[in-house]
Amino acid sequence: MWNWLKKWYHKLGSPRYFYEITGAWLPWVWPLAVLTLGAGLVWGLAFAPPDYQQGNSYRIIFIHVPAASAALLGYVAMGVAGLVALVWRMKMAEIMIKAIAPFGATLAAIALITGAIWGKPTWGTWWVWDARLTSMLILLFLYLGVIALQNAITDPRQAGRAAGLLAVVGVINVVIVKYSVQWWNSLHQGSTIRMTEESTMPPEMLTPLLISMAGFYLLFACIVLVNARSEVLWRERRANWVRRELSNVL
Amino acid sequence: MxxxxxxxxxxxxLGLCARAEIINPLFFFLMVVTLFPLGLDPEPDLLRRIGPGVVWVAALLAVMLSLDQLFRRDYESGALEQLLVAPVALYFPVLARLLGHWLLTGLPLVVLSPVLGGLFALPAAVLDELALSLLLGTPILTVVGAIGAALTTGLGRGGMLLALLVLPLYVPVLIFGAGVVGRSLAGYDVDAVFALLGALLALAVSLGPLAVAAGLRISSGD
Amino acid sequence: MSSETCLLQAHNLACERDDRQLFRGLSLTAHAGECWQIVGPNGAGKTTLLRVLAGLFTHYDGELHWHLSGDFREHLLFIGDRPGMRAELTPLENLNWLNALHGLDDADPWPALASAGLRGFEDVPLTQLSAGQKRRASLARLWLGEQKVWILDEPFAAVDAAGVATIETRLADHAAAGGLVLYTSHHAVGSEVRRLELGP
Amino acid sequence: MYFESFADFLEMGRHGFYVWTAYGVSLALIVTNLVAMVHRRRQVRAEIRRASRREEAVENHPRNEQSS
Structure with a gap:
């Protein structure tokens, strides 16, 4: 298994091979993503039973929780890409950071907005300083930091490596923030106000949630791959394989 | 060697001949703290509750602003280049740089904090805990802020960008730092929180300079 | 020049900066005792090449090998286009710091500053020195360390005629003593200097 | 289908407003990302084609002094 992983790691490391292999995957992953996401959301919205306490407002969970977990996973993936970009100086890793950041930040924003909207019918206020929402707010700022740094540096290689370092430092910080915010939250208002934990959910609610989670991850992967492929073309535009690739494709 | x-x-x-670099953060720290009673209400009970948080946020902003120019003159004068070309592990000169900067900007804040604690009607017993929390916290702020400063050194005006990079990284330090005084005011035992701050300090001092060194290499074209 | 005195081997170096191809297919084999003048129009990447050789800039293609023992930076004296010294400090303070970084704790900066023509200005902050004097302050390091390889970016810039002569002889002496000098300038040092052309 | 009618589905027992606002905003944000993605893809391809056409033009008939 180990050398299989290494083979794929080196092959995907070369921008040209990455471009070709993902080009073959995308036509299959796109419909899969749309179908899974559609199925999960429709099931959660229309067919799942309402929550006995919160009524139908809990249906926001089918977009809030997947977006939150995808945003967190996206940041961790960016941290790993950052480490690879710094230690092994891989151009593809820098490109991945640039591809993940925008949609990752959007997902964090979605998680925040849906969490806030969900708070209104449940606790009567638009914003609740709940531990998970606050951590998500800081995660959004971490994303914006990576994006801002990347746009501030003109040289693509330097921007990639700087964003990589920030992502690595950010990942360490995300873990610490999670626990410090939880400690801070328990300090001030006790843990009465908590978003429903998905583990205690009955299966007819949990299944659609897991499906829409898978849908979000697939959608995230598609957007990242397409953005990464555009970035590969731009970064390798002087190479003649790019010229050939674009000249015969109309 | x-x-x-x-x-x-x-x-x-360098720090002593550029005295403004030491004094400015102190004045900034003083001014920001005095704004709050003016903006809010000087009633002692309110001040006592917001005191620790205000002092900590002011200290945090003062440290961050003092870091904006940390490596800029080294970068522009080429001294940073000489550091990268020298046959020396970057960890030590960077650590020395951060220690020097902290002694000139972070430590004065710690020494000044009891005075400001007094402005917020904090009882004398809590003032030493406030000072200790800042003593442990400001070095973390310096190191973490220096990572951001290293990354924005090559850019013209890093100011706002530095804040965007570094403030999210400051959140845990602020929570535990300000939390210490809040908890001890409420009568709880705070040794555990000091331990957490100490742990963050250990993490910052051991890994921080490596990240700062990497940031400096990246900013100078590596 | 036999192979064992070969200090630097660069093969097929190519460098692209901000979407412009600076140089491509550049190969260089440098031996002890040689003095290389790197010439080329502005923007041809001379400074970038020096930074690549000094290990400061790593986004290049091709191979670069230093045949030096241990960390090659122990044998390297790099003086870039910027003075490398903090303007608020005096030449003495700057040189003491640089010596300590290179482990030359016993090197005495006074004679070096005198040879560089800064007698009497040793403890004057750099802010109060002229551009030429600032340049001489950083070039004083040519008389300080025993690094084998010198990489100098425009060493003669802003230096008066007398200064050029002293630096010229110093470079020639260093090469003759078995060192290697790589510098960028339009000024050739002596007759048997080797030229490396950059540019289209 | 849990709800009796489509209208009831929209109403969701007075929570409809919150649920549909949340989904609407999220959908809008996702769509913006998708549009930006497609735009960037087209922009990169067009720019590269334009650049290669420009270089071919220069190679085939250089218009400056060499040809005179």
């Missing part, structure tokens, strides 16, 4: 001592000596000499 680690380059620690000479860099520390040079940093202190």
């Amino acid at each position: 680690t380059g620690f001592a000479p860099t520390l000596a040079r940093e202190l000499r």
